[in-house]
Amino acid sequence: MAQNFTINAQHLLEKVSGGQYDVDTTSYIASKNEDSFKAGFPDSLIIHYTAGRSGESSARHLAKDEVKASAHLVIDQSGKVYQVVPFNKKSWHAGRSSYNGRKYYNHFSIGIEVDNAGVLTQSGAEFVSWFGKRYKADEAVRAVHRNENTARYWHIYTEEQIAVCEEISALLVAHYGMKEILGHEEISPGRKSDPGPAFPLDKLRDDIFSRDRAIEESDLPEKGVISASKLNIRAMPQSGAEKVAKPIPKGREVSILEERDGWYRVSTRVEGWVSKDFVNTK
Template sequence: MGSRALSQIAALTGNPYPSPNHGDRRGYRPELIVLHYTGMDDAHSARARLCDVRAEVSAHWLIGEDGGIEALVPEDRRAWHAGAGAWQGRGDVNSRSIGIELANPGDRPFAARQMDALTDLLRGIMARWRIGPEAVIGHSDLAPGRKIDPGPRFDWQRLARAGLALWPDDGPDRPLAESLDAIGYPEGDAQTRLAAFRLRFRPWGQGPETAEDRRRAAGAAELYKRERQDAG
């Protein structure tokens, strides 16, 4: 379902944005898109929490297992989805981002219809706000050690093939910390940052740092650098 159809439904229902949990963007505009899984049993449970004033959490969009899309917070408002963290040296990610929650407990693959819906939704958001694929990230990217969503089962390569995220080829064997800094990961201990990187780019990786980690990170650093230069 496209954004125009969602707007039409919102106009008919009279209650287009059911979550009360949002605020002013504090002078920022959306420049990132953060993907999450809900970590709950189903979309109904997730919606209830994201719209509960006592929970003090929200997101701009919720995508159900069946591919249904619901707008919970206006995109020009600050939803409370990212929490503490940073990306590319930028804090207050809530003020700078649009949050998308995918209904998934975190222990299973994402349904094809759900991924189809996410693809359509991302295209619209990225066009509206002129956000490039280098700015589509996971919650785990900005909050290493604190968050792991959308998790190792999320298909980042599918989004990359559609031009909606980045997926690198391997590069030279360079120091891992240097590459992770260049990609945008926040500061932290080496093992925590490695785990966050693997969730996104090497979900099958285990154990101590390897040459494969370093080469993949170096390739990602170069890719992100090129995309940022093109976007600038």
């Protein structure tokens, strides 16, 4: 196995955009993944969280021969990218999976792991991951997972890693003509919870695929500022729907994703519905 398979995002992006992505990345590769994609694939992108301690430790783990899992990329909290498997080879990130009648997404998809601890448990004023690392209150967000009914605490993602993930995702979608970006939680519901509600998955999809819909959605403002002192954010566009997180404070800027019946679906640290009357878009 290569000793140093760290690459920076820019290096990777140049390779992807220049079409050289599968030629000279061999020093970064775990030798266990030698199965190439069939023609026409990959055509999908799957987003994961590592549920690990650091991006580097997760990348090194996924590259081990004896570990029966892998992924193409790992993005750490600073936005640094580790390539574990080249894009023209299959990696073992999806496992048992199915969506829209299609099964075994490892055959069709690129897997991106975003370094994140996943579910956190409250412990006094702090939060603890499954592997025992402690996190401060501002590193946790209480939110309802799309496959669940009640709120739990989740480790927040950094702006840097979200930005790098979006940049790479957009390049991969454009390069391969991909039609879908899915969360592991959507292709393996019940078995997997990643990337979870702290990751702006719907916003990522909207940002990358919305270019086609830009004209019909041109009336929807892109950003808004919360004007109520504390604005409830809910799972559905209804006043009785479950709150997905703590209220959004006045003055917070949010991205507006969708409008329905007097409500906006917005993205801040989580995604959810807020009453449009309290979002200033001017």
